[in-house]
């Protein structure tokens with residue numbers, strides 16, 4: 001059945017299949033039948049009438065005889081976003097995203113329409129609390145419309161402009177970053193993976209309860225290793241590979257790190273040459289080394305060197321948030337990264353205990369955790385791996401990353417269960433861009449009798465026994 005329609009000029013009811021308004025004679029294209037959305041919700045799809053002058057829709061405009069425009073929320077590059085009421089569903093509020101047909105040529109028009117349809121279909125498939133639900137899509141009077149779940153709140157670009165001094169609080173930003181990682185993980189775990197490709201503060205909305213939503217899936221594309229000639233994304237936030245039309249889950253990681261950097265420092269990457277990010281402490285010495293270390297890895301230009309993966313980035317961001325909330329200086333907990341190095345890194349200066357390290361004295365048959373201090377005194381990040389030449393020393397697996405100027409205590413496990421008593425010597429090798437260093441270490445294993453606690457207990461028991469004997473003899477002497 002054809003739905004009832006209203007004339008876009010005079011607003012009077014018109015014949016759904018007619019080509020002209022019976023009241024003012026405005027040309028009206030006939031409506032086509034509703035299509036099914038990918039998630040089986042009806043999608044109203046109407047043909048375009050051609051280019052329209054660029055103008056926001058006034059309040060009370062009725063679209064497809066159903067959606068009443070309340071007001072414009074935003075006007076963007078390709079159209080506006082409106083708050084609207086859905087007259088078919090008891091005036092339920094929704095957001096209507098409009099895309100104007102102002103394309104210069106048929107090729108651009110085709111591409112714009114494809115983006116629009118792709119956004120509709122992709123959103124229709126996705127189910128995540130941080131992604132707005134799509135209710136409908138349609139084309140009317142040369143404008144394309146998406147009807148979306150209305151998100152109360154503001155985007156992070158506006159929030160930063162309103163509250164940034166010039167950046168936002170680190171705890172808050174890292175908390176948002178960890179939430180974004182969860183959505184990115186969801187997108188990247190689709191088959192095939194979906195790369196968002198345009199992560200930036202303007203495409204992240206924050207609700208009054210500080211939960212975030214990702215908007216603007218216009219350019220999110222199903223991951224494909226196939227190279228496309230067009231660059232998609234926003235200069236400043238996009239990694240180098242996106243300039244060549246390539247995208248990878250780590251491209252979203254880069255954009256997330258660029259976004260986090262922008263929110264922490266207030267420094268807009270669009271106003272600088274691309275790929276140039278100063279350490280965050282350059283803007284405020286209140287910002288933690290831990291956040292800088294995390295961003296530094298995620299902003300690497302080479303895909304093979306970029307990391308950690310999105311889920312680990314989220315885990316580290318959460319840990320930093322928790323430590324900041326506890327009033328602690330966040331540690332470099334993420335320094336033992338699991339990803340492999342790419343090209344050789346520029347050399348730096350590694351400092352380890354001079355002349356070796358004595359771990360001390362332990363009683364036989366126990367496991368002990370000790371710290372092995374490594375300092376990076378050079379100008380670049382230190383990446384190194386540790387090896388021990390004996391089986392009773394267990395060093396952490398993977399690569400140790402120490403930002404320049406920091407000291408990292410590396411946890412080492414000593415297993416003395418198989419060791420005879422006495423002094424034992426071994427060495428720990430460190431290999432990486434700080435050079436190759438072998439540090440002699442020693443440990444003294446004592447018999448359990450020489451354990452200070454057992455020794456004290458023995459002394460106490462002996463003393464009590466002697467006291468008992470003396471008391472007994474004394475009583476016997478007094479009362480023979």
Ligand SMILES: Nc1ncnc2c1ncn2[C@@H]1O[C@H](COP(=O)(O)OP(=O)(O)OP(=O)(O)O)[C@@H](O)[C@H]1O
Pocket residue numbers: 073074075076077078079080081095097132148149150151152154155202203204205215216217218
């Ligand atoms: N579902 C929604 N509910 C409420 N507001 C929204 C919604 N979607 C988007 N917005 C607001 O509208 C702005 C623009 O939306 P969106 O990014 O989807 O459009 P755009 O025109 O493509 O923007 P850009 O030019 O940055 O690519 C967002 O930054 C946000 O403030």
Ligand SMILES: [Mg+2]
Pocket residue numbers: 076202203215216
């Ligand atoms: Mg946008």
